[in-house]
Amino acid sequence: MTGRLITFEGGDGAGKSTQTARLADYLADLGVEVVCTREPGGTAEAEAIRLLLVSGDRGWDPLTEAMLHFAARREHVEKRIRPALASGKWVVSDRFYDSTVAYQCYGQGVAPEDEAVLRRLAIGDLQPDLTLLLDIPVAVGRERALARQKSRYEAMNDDLHLRVRTGFLEIARREPERLAVIDAAQDPDSVARAVQTVVAGRFGLS
Secondary structure, eight states: OOOOEEEEEOSTTSOHHHHHHHHHHHHHHTTOOEEEEESSOSSHHHHHHHHHHHSTTOOOOHHHHHHHHHHHHHHHIIIIIHHHHHTTOEEEEEOOHHHHIIIIIIITOOOHHHHHHHHHHHHTTOOOSEEEEEEOOHHHHHHHHHTSOOOTTTTSOHHHHHHHHHHHHHHHHHOTTTEEEEETTSOHHHHHHHHHHHHHHHHTOO
């Protein structure tokens, strides 16, 4: 079976980690070999960069922050994602490059052309076969996210998170063939069923 790359995107509190794991279980039950992963992270080197990005109160320059994300992504892609795809496995990732566009470009003002250069250098023309955007109103997502231990991103202000949501929805508007928008304000079981319906329809699973 040909390897596939499926990514989850969305703002804080949308349930990406939960739905990434549930989709991986669903695919495994269908006999698909699955690699379940996350960004930033996925390899020891990328996880080390993740600690720099999500912990503490560091005030990174936005372009520096984007570069760090792509440094982690390069390690992730070269050491985990590409080998898995080449062996026919399906990769399900909690976040990928759309998060950099939403957070660093829309949220923090990095120029889209700079992000495009970094993406080309880091991962070439690799893109997901399907991206599931778990969309949730900022207030609802923030309430969920703040109920747990806050990361550096979750501690950022509401205005940034509103820009991030706008960014994700704009990406989905531009690339409807790749992105499917799912209402993440539903309960987790309903979201999982919606995800499975989209994935089954896109890839002819039953």
